Amino acid sequence: MTSNLAAVSYGMTLSPESLDGVRKALADAGVTVSAESQSGDGRYAVHTAELNVAAATAEDVAALRRTVAAVDAPGVDTALVPETLRKASRKLLIMDVDSTLIQQEVIELLAAYAGKREEVAAVTEAAMRGELDFAQSLHARVAVLAGLPVDVVNSVRAEVRLSLGAAELVAAFKAAGHVVAVVSGGFNQILGPLAGDLGLDYWIANELEIVDGALTGKVLGAVIDRAAKEKYLRKWSAAEGIDIEHTIAVGDGANDLDMLGAAGIGIAFNAKPAVRAVADAAINMPYLDAVRHIANV
Numbered sequence: 001m002t003s004n005l006a007a008v009s010y011g012m013t014l015s016p017e018s019l020d021g022v023r024k025a026l027a028d029a030g031v032t033v034s035a036e037s038q039s040g041d042g043r044y045a046v047h048t049a050e051l052n053v054a055a056a057t058a059e060d061v062a063a064l065r066r067t068v069a070a071v072d073a074p075g076v077d078t079a080l081v082p083e084t085l086r087k088a089s090r091k092l093l094i095m096d097v098d099s100t101l102i103q104q105e106v107i108e109l110l111a112a113y114a115g116k117r118e119e120v121a122a123v124t125e126a127a128m129r130g131e132l133d134f135a136q137s138l139h140a141r142v143a144v145l146a147g148l149p150v151d152v153v154n155s156v157r158a159e160v161r162l163s164l165g166a167a168e169l170v171a172a173f174k175a176a177g178h179v180v181a182v183v184s185g186g187f188n189q190i191l192g193p194l195a196g197d198l199g200l201d202y203w204i205a206n207e208l209e210i211v212d213g214a215l216t217g218k219v220l221g222a223v224i225d226r227a228a229k230e231k232y233l234r235k236w237s238a239a240e241g242i243d244i245e246h247t248i249a250v251g252d253g254a255n256d257l258d259m260l261g262a263a264g265i266g267i268a269f270n271a272k273p274a275v276r277a278v279a280d281a282a283i284n285m286p287y288l289d290a291v292r293h294i295a296n297v
Contacts, residue, residue: 004051004053004082004083004084005031005050005051005080005082006048006049006050006080006081006083006086006296007022007026007048007049007051007068007078007079007081008046008047008078008080008081008294009022009046009048009049009076009077009078010044010045010046010047010076010077010078010079010283010285010290010293010294011044011045011077011285012043012044012045012285013044013045013075014038014045014046014047014076017073018071018073018074018075018076019047019073021071021072021073022068022076024071025067025070025071026049026051026064026067026068028067029063029064031051031052031053031064032051033049033050033051033052034050034052035049036048036049036050039293043287044285044287044290046290046293048293050083051080061080061082064080065080068080077281077283077284079265079267079280079281079294080280080281081294081295081296082245082265084245084246085245085246085264085295085296086295086296087296088242088246090178090179090241090246091173091178091179091295091297092180092233092236092237092240092242092246092248093169093170093173093178093179093247093248093250093291093295094180094181094182094183094229094232094233094236094247094248094249094250094259094263095180095249096182096183096184096185096229096251096253096256096269097182097183097184097185097186097205098185098186099128099252099253099269100163100250100251100252101162101166101182101194101288102160102166102194103161103162104160104161105121105124105186106156106160106186106187106190107120107124107138107142107186107187108120108121108124109156109159109160110145110148110153110156111141111144113145113148113152113156114144116144119144120141120144123137123141124137127253127254128253128254128255128272129253129272129273129274130253130254130257130272130274134223134226134254134255135225138185138206138223139219139223142208142217142219145208145217146216146217147214147217148214148215149213149214149215150210150213150214150215153189153190153208153215156190157189157193157194160194163269163286163288164286164287164288164289165286165287165289165290166288166289167198168289168292169288169289169292170198170199170200172289172292173292173297174199176297179201179202179240180198180201181200181201181202181203181232181233182200182202182204183203183204183205183224183228183229183232183233183259184203184204184205184206184224185205185223185225185255186205187205187207187208187219188205188206188207189207189210190205191203191205201240202232204224206219206220206221206224207219207220208220225255226254226255226256226257226259227258229251229255229256229259230258230259230261233247233259233262234262243264244262244264245264247263247264247265248263248264248265248267248294249262249263249265249266249267250266250267250268250269250288251266251267251271251275252268252269252270252272252275253271253272253275254272254274254275256275257275257278260275260278260279265280265281265294265295266279267279267281267282267283267294268281268282268283269283269288270283270284270285270286281294
């Protein structure tokens, strides 16, 4: 028997009862715990248990995840993480931007200047639930921006707020020698300065077309959609010589599903139900830096 998985439980509070529920679910599945530890900084609590399991297949791990996810522990989530990922010397963290790295949806901030925020927000919500083709919905939403002066982009940039713990998460990964990337269905004009401020290793988003000092209502080139997000995950991990199993992907919408599925562990951050249902782990509290505890950074 070897310890090749860790169960990381986290929430605003961790009661003894909730942890007992996780322990019982693991025991009922024939898994024993070799060591436990707790951490946290007052904002939320984290409990990590090293698990003694036989060499588990992907199907075994998926079944165990379902068992643990079924534990009735309100406000507490548990991620099952391969020890090979947690102990990897170099990892790649790749994140979505809107409603993940940042608190807002940039297209909605831009649309407000055209008096179309509610209309665009409804389309964005449907696209993130997976009810609309992302590329088509993006073109439709960007079209309402036609004629807005380019100064609007600067105004929106000033409105953008990082998610709680985002800067701390990036700094922790960078300080440990890992690679941090973001890939966004948003826009380079907003993401570029933000990526520079955070010191990201890789970043890409869509490019708003600007002619004669005004937005045209179009984007240039191929849209960054769910397939593109997975493509860049694979491209950047290969460029860095990092095994795909040592990558961590974080997102909130249907546009992130391929990326989450391809990564060593895919984490849904305050995500739509369809995303939470298939992700390897879910963070349902406002602190993005909880990712570092899952990844052991």
